Amino acid sequence: MNAAALAVGFTTALHRAGLPSTPERAAWLARSLQLIPPASQDRLYWTCRAVLVTSKEQLPLFDTVFASVFGAIDGVDDAADRRGEPNAPPPVGAGQGRSVTRPDPPRPRVSDASPPQAPAPVPGQSGGVGSGGQERESVLLMASSEERLHGTSFAELGPEELTRMRTLVRRIVLATPEREGRRTRRSQRSTAQLDIRRTVRAAQRTGSAGTRLVFARRRKQLRRLVLLCDVSGSMEPYTSVFLSLLQGAVAGASAEAFIFSTRLTRLTRQLAVRDPDQALARAAAATPDWAGGTRLAESLRRFIDGYGRRGLARGAVIVILSDGWAQDEPEQVAAQMVRLKRLAYRIIWVNPRKAAAGYQPLAGGMAAALPYCDAFISGHSYSALAELVAAIRGSRPARAEELAHRPHQSLGRS
Amino acid sequence: MTGPARDGAEDEVRALVPDVPSLMAALDKADYLADPGLATALFLALRLPQPILLEGEAGVGKTESAKALARVLKTPLYRLQCYEGIDAGEALYEWNHQRQLLGIRLAEVRDLDLDESDLFAEQYLLRRPLLKAIEHPGPRPAVLLLDEIDRADAEFEAFTFELLAEAAVTVPELGTITAAHPPIVVLTSNRTRDLHDALTRRCIYHWIDYPAPERIAEIVRRRVPGSTAPLALEAASAITRLRALDLAKPPGIAEAIDWATALAVLGIEHLDADVVDRTWGSIVKNRDDLELIQARGAAWLIGGRSG
Numbered sequence: 001m002n003a004a005a006l007a008v009g010f011t012t013a014l015h016r017a018g019l020p021s022t023p024e025r026a027a028w029l030a031r032s033l034q035l036i037p038p039a040s041q042d043r044l045y046w047t048c049r050a051v052l053v054t055s056k057e058q059l060p061l062f063d064t065v066f067a068s069v070f071g072a073i074d075g076v077d078d079a080a081d082r083r084g085e086p087n088a089p090p091p092v093g094a095g096q097g098r099s100v101t102r103p104d105p106p107r108p109r110v111s112d113a114s115p116p117q118a119p120a121p122v123p124g125q126s127g128g129v130g131s132g133g134q135e136r137e138s139v140l141l142m143a144s145s146e147e148r149l150h151g152t153s154f155a156e157l158g159p160e161e162l163t164r165m166r167t168l169v170r171r172i173v174l175a176t177p178e179r180e181g182r183r184t185r186r187s188q189r190s191t192a193q194l195d196i197r198r199t200v201r202a203a204q205r206t207g208s209a210g211t212r213l214v215f216a217r218r219r220k221q222l223r224r225l226v227l228l229c230d231v232s233g234s235m236e237p238y239t240s241v242f243l244s245l246l247q248g249a250v251a252g253a254s255a256e257a258f259i260f261s262t263r264l265t266r267l268t269r270q271l272a273v274r275d276p277d278q279a280l281a282r283a284a285a286a287t288p289d290w291a292g293g294t295r296l297a298e299s300l301r302r303f304i305d306g307y308g309r310r311g312l313a314r315g316a317v318i319v320i321l322s323d324g325w326a327q328d329e330p331e332q333v334a335a336q337m338v339r340l341k342r343l344a345y346r347i348i349w350v351n352p353r354k355a356a357a358g359y360q361p362l363a364g365g366m367a368a369a370l371p372y373c374d375a376f377i378s379g380h381s382y383s384a385l386a387e388l389v390a391a392i393r394g395s396r397p398a399r400a401e402e403l404a405h406r407p408h409q410s411l412g413r414s
Numbered sequence: 415m416t417g418p419a420r421d422g423a424e425d426e427v428r429a430l431v432p433d434v435p436s437l438m439a440a441l442d443k444a445d446y447l448a449d450p451g452l453a454t455a456l457f458l459a460l461r462l463p464q465p466i467l468l469e470g471e472a473g474v475g476k477t478e479s480a481k482a483l484a485r486v487l488k489t490p491l492y493r494l495q496c497y498e499g500i501d502a503g504e505a506l507y508e509w510n511h512q513r514q515l516l517g518i519r520l521a522e523v524r525d526l527d528l529d530e531s532d533l534f535a536e537q538y539l540l541r542r543p544l545l546k547a548i549e550h551p552g553p554r555p556a557v558l559l560l561d562e563i564d565r566a567d568a569e570f571e572a573f574t575f576e577l578l579a580e581a582a583v584t585v586p587e588l589g590t591i592t593a594a595h596p597p598i599v600v601l602t603s604n605r606t607r608d609l610h611d612a613l614t615r616r617c618i619y620h621w622i623d624y625p626a627p628e629r630i631a632e633i634v635r636r637r638v639p640g641s642t643a644p645l646a647l648e649a650a651s652a653i654t655r656l657r658a659l660d661l662a663k664p665p666g667i668a669e670a671i672d673w674a675t676a677l678a679v680l681g682i683e684h685l686d687a688d689v690v691d692r693t694w695g696s697i698v699k700n701r702d703d704l705e706l707i708q709a710r711g712a713a714w715l716i717g718g719r720s721g
Contacts, residue, residue: 035461036434046454054614056469056621182499200511311606
């Protein structure tokens with residue numbers, strides 16, 4: 001068989017199925033097929049895979065397309081099981097009988113008849129504050145020095161206000177506390193660390209007359225920020241705004257974003273595009289279980305095992321946006337929170353239900369998680385999100401009125 | 415984009431590993447058991463200009479495979495362990511300033527005439543792995559291992575790739591050093607962060623799966639001289655069974671080897687519940703996990719019976 005034709009044909013099939021590839025890679029494949037003649041299907045599989053796959057997440061899709069083009073692979077299909085990947089894209093609608101030329105685009109496994117789409121904004125019910133959007137925007141933009149707090153709950157915003165709010169929320173600047181970095185910069189003051197390299201450089205420039213010692217000072221680095229947002233049905237009124245928050249954090253604070261309901265999905269990549277609507281559309285496409293149930297403990301476990309322990313959560317500020325309604329047993333939630341607490345620098349829980357009068361954290365998951373949180377915040381409105389900003393920064397809200405209005409409940413464990 | 419400096423394999427390499435089965439056999443001889451998938455990927459890494467990116471769970475042998483590749487080619491392995499904040503001075507080269515200062519003092523004491531070019535001579539250059547790999551005189555290219563590239567900053571990633579694409583280093587004081595034998599580059603990642611597209615675009619890729627018990631047993635037997643075949647297989651099966659549980663730190667190949675070593679030291683020839691109870695420490699290294707497994711019982715672990 002012609003190696004180049006095979007390479008181009010297969011790369012095109014992958015491309016159609018949603019696995020991006022470049023002409024460059026097709027050329028690599030053509031060359032590889034000359035180096036490793038595809039004497040057996042097994043060989044062909046491994047050659048194509050090494051050249052065309054660029055991440056583990058692509059493997060299930062790759063396997064499916066390969067099988068539909070070249071037939072099932074013996075001894076390879078069990079690999080996907082052993083891989084045990086929690087977030088692996090589900091297989092393309094089992095395309096055995098399908099023709100090669102038109103494989104279906106990847107179809108996410110829909111769990112409970114809930115199509116993957118962005119949560120619809122809550123209709124009707126324009127907020128209690130009947131003021132014009134113009135005024136609101138100007139007030140909100142001055143969040144730090146605002147005279148009057150803006151407490152309309154996100155759930156009560158009309159569609160237009162919601163759009164405006166999402167823009168505002170996306171612009172919120174989140175900054176985490178600093179930690180000592182590994183890199184150094186020069187310092188005039190004498191510190192414990194003499195920087196010989198820089199001293200000699202300086203001496204070279206001045207011609208060694210009167211060498212001045214240069215000291216090193218550790219550069220400060222911002223701690224990593226990780227946001228985990230619950231997108232289950234019960235959180236629906238808030239998810240669109242919270243996703244805008246996630247998006248702003250990813251773009252502005254290099255945060256890592258995850259969403260969960262029955263499973264956990266990393267959204268950092270999808271949210272990292274500039275266009276907000278495109279970002280949300282990509283996020284929705286990546287999340288098959290939008291607005292489903294909540295498996296809080298399981299999602300936390302997936303996060304810790306899959307990402308947190310590898311370094312993502314270590315010394316990081318973790319923000320969990322969830323109402324704590326979960327199908328898991330409270331003990332399981334507590335067990336995962338213990339583990340998370342051991343990794344994280346600080347855990348902040350944002351629960352919009354907290355804003356309701358007389359709210360008590362009685363939902364099983366919430367009650368179990370609370371002892372491990374460093375801050376518990378409602379975050380249901382724009383002004384409440386100011387509290388979140390403060391909590392992430394590690395300081396209390398500057399203004400007393402703010403404190404009085406919605407106490408920043410600190411739950412520092414002794 | 416600059417094209418890769420290495421244009422496929424040199425004749426020496428071709429002669430050494432003409433095809434995938436011969437590479438597999440050579441790796442085997444170098445005490446590394448590669449499955450056909452990994453062997454294919456490594457073969458392509460040798461024969462194509464592109465670097466290879468290896469990913470897989472901790473302890474599946476990513477680093478080992480690069481070492482084995484160097485043994486097969488009988489060339490040195492230059493390993494650069496990446497970490498947050500790593501910079502060019504630690505990766506490429508650095509001037510040995512302490513020695514330079516000492517040289518100046520010595521010249522003063524001995525009343526010697528010291529030129530600047532004397533101070534920036536080869537003897538004062540500290541060569542780091544990237545420079546060493548590029549300078550490698552041959553006859554075959556060296557293997558350059560960029561270990562845990564995901565831990566380094568994104569800028570460092572870009573810097574490294576620029577350098578490798580050109581396979582040349584410019585030291586202002588010495589001039590440009592061009593590689594006679596551009597290195598074979600192996601990158602590993604633990605997926606602590608998403609690697610940059612520019613990196614993945616330039617690499618061939620292989621995800622190393624966790625091996626089946628039979629293969630683990632074979633690896634264990636290679637590594638632990640005193641181990642017998644049945645015991646190695648028993649231990650490997652037990653480890654595989656453990657991995658099916660929902661553990662915080664699932665035991666890997668390293669644990670299987672540790673365990674087999676411990677069993678060999680204790681002079682044990684057959685696994686039973688008592689032996690397992692005494693040697694938990696070799697395989698389970700997390701208290702929560704230990705509780706979970708002890709609830710299952712040692713009998714379950716060795717026999718697959720619920721106990």
